[in-house]
């Protein structure tokens with residue numbers, strides 16, 4: 316895991332306050348049915364399960380579980396994001412994921428999608444594990460670099476796209492975070508999302524200069540980057556990247 320130490324929580328909240336109005340349309344993956352169905356299938360929640368959605372944002376993950384399980388609780392720190400999630404949950408808690416206001420073993424499943432890159436990741440994942448019941452599941456869903464060949468360019472693209480990002484992951488980082496938090500039976504699956512880079516970079520919270528730099532990196536991408544991202548550039552200049560998500564799931568020991 317690569318970490319930047321200079322990101323404050325105020326920076327994160329300002330970033331998402333600026334983005335909230337167009338967040339749901341800011342990436343294909345946000346609302347991608349295939350991805351959302353894959354997540355639910357992997358976790359296979361029982362109808363009487365209690366589920367915790369960390370960094371719930373506008374509730375795009377919460378809505379997949381709400382009313383399908385006994386209880387779905389969302390946690391986030393940005394009002395502008397989570398007020399949209401209210402009708403999609405059974406309760407919203409404004410709290411830092413690093414210090415969760417729940418007792419040990421309160422939930423059957425704790426999951427996060429694209430949240431821990433803004434956090435003290437080790438602390439947050441330990442908290443997710445702490446509040447999950449024995450035999451319950453903890454799930455991390457994160458954009459990852461494929462390997463050493465693409466990580467420098469990809470991490471720079473991710474940094475430019477989101478100035479509030481603190482952590483940059485490889486798949487093994489997700490597994491290590493879950494293991495360090497006490498999970499067993501840890502598995503990481505791949506999910507590939509074909510993202511239109513212009514749509515993805517136009518998130519409503521970064522300047523043209525950053526978007527231009529992202530374009531430049533894609534246009535000059537090394538063979539090492541391209542062998543994984545299989546970048547295509549259409550005649551009209553639109554760029555599509557096969558972005559990799561790691562879906563990592565661990566089990567709390569009995």
Ligand SMILES: C[S@@+](CC[C@H](N)C(=O)[O-])C[C@H]1O[C@@H](n2cnc3c(N)ncnc32)[C@H](O)[C@@H]1O
Pocket residue numbers: 327328331345369370371372373374375376390391392393396397410411412413427428429430433434435
């Ligand atoms: C990229 S959005 C992800 C939203 C949602 N999980 C999804 O998949 O659409 C990241 C969210 O993380 C929240 N967040 C960032 N740091 C946090 C923290 N320390 N504790 C709780 N939420 C946090 C932000 O406010 C934002 O809503």
